[in-house]
Amino acid sequence: MLAHPMMLPVRFAYRFDTRWGMNFHTHREYELYYFHQGRCTYIIGSHIHVLSPGDLILMNGMTLHSANPGPHHYLRTNMHFDPSYLREVLNDSIFTSAFETIGQLGNHIIHLEGESRTEVEQHLHKMNGLYQQNDAVSFRRFLLALLDLLYYIQPFCPTTGQSIRKMTEKELHVQRMLTYLEEHYSEELHMELLESALFLNKTYMAKIFKEVTGMTIFIYLKNRRLNQAKILFMMDNKVSVSDICYTVGYKHLSHFSRLFKQKFGCTPEQFQRIAHHHKLSTNSEK
């Protein structure tokens, strides 16, 4: 069994309240996020979702995401789980069909009302009870409850994509900015360019971007670029650090290395070696 708490195959946090959201991040586990109450904008990749109570997000954690409740209090339940672990402990065919909706990489945001909402909330409550018990039987019941939940929400899932609530003018502006950044993050980018492309004042853009996403434009850009670099390193272990650096939009290797080390705790070269070894060892297991 894995010992480190961050490495646990399933982590469940029921109705917890935080003033500030998470940083823009990715992780290997799948994530289930249910929004109970409050206000929050949720960024997945380059899309904004203005959450309202009853919204449930199901996603592959590899997409860059962050929750921004701003200065408001809010209540959410979230769960991380490792799909390969569930496949191991649960019957393979049952598990596989529960995950048909998520598919390999899909993300879903659904809105629950009335009966179905009550049902899901009660279900999460029950799961929390089981999760809190520290015995093997309760934990197995918890896993089955998770499976049951996935089956329950499956019919709601085809409605992928946009959030239910209408976006304000401000949020639409930020969505336009995110779309532009997603298309151009690998190119040279400065505020004048954004200004002329989107016809918005640069100080105004900086302000509303921070309000809606919880991060500044260039922090977003940095996260997007570094995450892309990480993906490219994992995909191809032959490619040079400098190639990746220029591909994701940095002009100076030194700057790229410094930021990469800041974010991931190792230099690009070290990361590439680690990713390469990981690939070799997982291939030899098969």
Place this chain on the structure above:
DNA sequence: ATCGCGTGTGAATCATCGGC
């Protein structure tokens, strides 16, 4: 609520270095 401007501060960039 949507914009615009001035200013101090800190982060990004640039230039240059040394190690391999």
Place this chain on the structure above:
DNA sequence: GCCGATGATTCACACGCGAT
């Protein structure tokens, strides 16, 4: 030639304030 570190310069942005 490739990569990473460091100091100097440039630029984004937080903040305060005012306009529409």
